[in-house]
Amino acid sequence: MIDWAHFTPWSALAGGLVIGAAAALLLLLNGRIAGISGILGGLFRPMPGDTAWRVAFVVGLLFSPALYGLFARLPGATIEAGYPVLILAGLLVGAGTRYGSGCTSGHGVCGLSRLSLRSFAATAAFMAAGFATVFVIRHLLA
Amino acid sequence: MHSLSAFFVGALFGAGLIISGMTDPSKVIGFLDIAGAWDPSLGLVMGGAVIVGLVAFRVARRRTTTFLGGTMGLPAERQVDRRLILGSLVFGIGWGLAGFCPGPALVVFGAGYDKAVVFVIAMLAGMALFEFAERFLDGGTK
Numbered sequence: 001m002i003d004w005a006h007f008t009p010w011s012a013l014a015g016g017l018v019i020g021a022a023a024a025l026l027l028l029l030n031g032r033i034a035g036i037s038g039i040l041g042g043l044f045r046p047m048p049g050d051t052a053w054r055v056a057f058v059v060g061l062l063f064s065p066a067l068y069g070l071f072a073r074l075p076g077a078t079i080e081a082g083y084p085v086l087i088l089a090g091l092l093v094g095a096g097t098r099y100g101s102g103c104t105s106g107h108g109v110c111g112l113s114r115l116s117l118r119s120f121a122a123t124a125a126f127m128a129a130g131f132a133t134v135f136v137i138r139h140l141l142a
Numbered sequence: 143m144h145s146l147s148a149f150f151v152g153a154l155f156g157a158g159l160i161i162s163g164m165t166d167p168s169k170v171i172g173f174l175d176i177a178g179a180w181d182p183s184l185g186l187v188m189g190g191a192v193i194v195g196l197v198a199f200r201v202a203r204r205r206t207t208t209f210l211g212g213t214m215g216l217p218a219e220r221q222v223d224r225r226l227i228l229g230s231l232v233f234g235i236g237w238g239l240a241g242f243c244p245g246p247a248l249v250v251f252g253a254g255y256d257k258a259v260v261f262v263i264a265m266l267a268g269m270a271l272f273e274f275a276e277r278f279l280d281g282g283t284k
Contacts (some may be wrong), residue, residue: 003179012183015162016190022155024198056145060152062252078168092236094268100229113195129234
């Protein structure tokens with residue numbers, strides 16, 4: 001059943017277009033795939049001349065709420081998971097995205113945009129696992 | 143120059159995530175909860191981003207250099223293998239548990255939420271664990 005009360009098609013689409021524009025700029029200006037896990041993960045294998053842009057991108061992401069707040073009210077974030085679950089989830093997301101070479105941005109946005117079979121497979125896998133995990137937590141364990 | 147553009151692109155990417163609703167884990171979990179009150183908004187985020195991305199990658203494919211004169215770095219990997227699927231499944235489980243994937247987690251970290259700070263530290267630890275495993279358990283082949 002669709003939750004119409006929380007459905008926000010226009011802001012979702014607008015945000016998606018901005019994300020796509022950012023990915024397009026990183027590709028056409030820096031020649032890089034805007035995959036957040038890959039950009040972060042590359043910092044663990046520093047190569048000459050390959051670190052500064054990664055740090056700059058991450059700093060830009062970290063400052064985005066402050067910059068956004070200059071123009072509009074920053075929407076809140078509701079984090080229902082407790083600390084033990086967050087730690088487990090963080091470990092899984094960190095290790096999983098590196099082992100699988102990408103996350104929602106690298107495979108989901110950039111990979112689908114370049115019609116990569118690998119990224120279609122990866123996106124199907126993480127979406128399926130996400131659906132299954134929420135199903136177990138919300139409907140089997142709750 | 144590449145760092146400056148990376149900073150602005152990072153900030154723009156973060157703004158897109160904020161506008162889209164991806165930075166609210168409860169909304170992400172609402173999207174992943176297909177058996178409950180389903181909020182399909184985030185499907186439109188990916189749709190919007192991919193529309194722009196399709197154009198950008200078409201342009202990029204015809205070029206060998208970026209608009210800043212650097213090299214165009216597109217992934218060469220083609221194979222759908224066990225690593226890709228297994229890693230993506232592990233990532234999806236973590237995503238479903240917390241409602242955070244790497245980009246939004248960094249943005250909410252930047253907004254100063256304690257829970258996002260904990261998640262990001264665990265995520266970096268997960269990435270470090272992956273690096274350790276790659277270097278010392280896998281015979282240093284990668």
